[in-house]
Amino acid sequence: MTQSPTSGPEILTFGEAMALFIAETSGDLADVERFQRRIAGADTNVAIGLSRLGFNVGWLSRIGDDSFGTFIRRTLEAEGLDCRHLNVDPEHPTGLMFKERAVGGTDPRTEYFRRGSAASHLTTEDAENVDFSALRHLHATGIPPAISASCRELSRHLLARARAAGASISFDPNLRPSLWESESVMRDTLNELAADADWVLPGLAEGRLLTGYETAYDIAGFYLDQGAKAVIIKLGPEGSYYRGTLGGQNEEVTVPGFPVAEVIDTVGAGDAFAVGTVSALLDGRSPQEAARRGNLIGSLAVQVLGDMEGLPSRARLDALEANAWSQP
Template sequence: MTSRPTPPEILTFGEAMTLFVAETPGDLAEVARFRRGIAGADTNVAIGLARLGFHVGWLSRVGDDSFGTYIRRTLEAEGLDCRHLTRDPDHATGLVFKARVDDGSDPHVEYVRRGSAASFFSPADAQAVDFAAARHLHATGIPPALSASARELAFHMLERARTAGVGISFDPNLRPGLWGSDAEMRDTLNDLASRADWVLPGLAEGRRLTGLDSAHDIAGFYLDRGARAVIIKLGPEGGYYRDATQHFTIEGFPVAEVIDTVGAGDGFAVGVVSALLDGLSPRTAVRRGNLIGARAVQVRGDMEGLPHRARLTELEADLPPLD
């Protein structure tokens, strides 16, 4: 009997959806042709880390349909370990349609995900996960927004990771339209963030979740609740870092032309998390986050701009030393 591959060193979970991107600009109601891909913030980060050589496990649910098959094949082709990807015979794979824009603005996105397979997540989906073999868990605020049972899974994943001594990064990734109220979203996501080691909100997200204005104060909010470090996405301005002993801002990289802003924050997360897992300094980690985030907005697609390790090494070799 052939033994199963080594359990993943990095665990990720969330909803992967089949993505249809308009091939021409304009209202989605007028578009006749789309290009197929996959979408999902959690998926983007998983793919980005896998491209950098990490053994990433993906926990999710897809429908027992052609879209679910496509997602599995695509993720496995990217090097993800899909042993915890379940095919649900009773519920469909989620779909997302994205408009094409040519002016660098945020594209209009429409979802067909209500009642999707992933919305039926529950802690039972994680029963076979080997947390003892894992090194790190990356989580976002999207799964707990999908349903009550998916929220239970999110808390279950973070609690089991903490019990096993696994490092945790958490990106709030706000999806207000999926929540019953702002208060419910705020309380749930701040509770999850309090269980993480590294918290990675965007500045606008942090303001909405904490009621505070500055990056310094937002970071302090999460440090006071148990985070080891808070790394805040500042968009084109770069990234802000604060832990118990230091705080600083690293400027972003100039981009001549913004093609597609979707996935920029996920690219930033890939850069920061991968660098910290590589044992690099916080300054280098934020700079890598800025670098990958800047690359993500220069191509069309959610994860097409995420580099493989060899390309990242080339890009970083050309950078000047940090002060």
């Protein structure tokens, strides 16, 4: 989809980007002296992944008037993101995140310094200049509505405006229970937002917590009854499950995952899965191909250090798919 430089991005993402510091050595963070600086944020991971695949992606957020905010903007712009909706907040700082160096494929411990951050003060006013007429797709997660009440209203506003404009919407619950005032508020809010989405992308454990159902079939059915066209559930190393009505008929399929010789860093795997599934559906691929691409890019993400370093370019993805699809 070709656009003029003045028109808005075809894909919009929003949320909080943080400066990330990854321990250079394993062990307790209290004992680590050296860190590598990167950026972190589930929403930016997806934005960067889609941008690397050639989509015109915009990022809506706030950063502090500080060196970490400058670093984030420069990094996102270097990845090709349209940052016209990334505003500087002179009164609040950019959020920070520290991550340990995990070993043996375990989930690394993380520590956040984001309370009162610039992004937590996002409001619907930050979306005033969004050109929804240019928007083809909105990707949303459950993290912004967990950060603050004003971010929650922004999430509702963006989903409603995108739907009214005829854009497709994907929604990844991305549960962060510690950020919510209660589990019931988290469940009700995220299910409300999911009801405005076309493609819902929960993990199996997330789906169980949000819907009260146990099986992937029933979890998918819950969101299909709310109006979703497709529910693609992450099953971890086992792959993913699709159930939906894309293509005009009811289908369900379980797609096996890709074997990984060594898991280096699990953080960002779910975001990589979203990059794969969303990009494939935007490319007009079948649901099964979308789930398989999600599995493929998810497997790449866990083999490198960092939240988004394993996300491929379009050329690399084409080569990997050509090889993977030729396998029996």
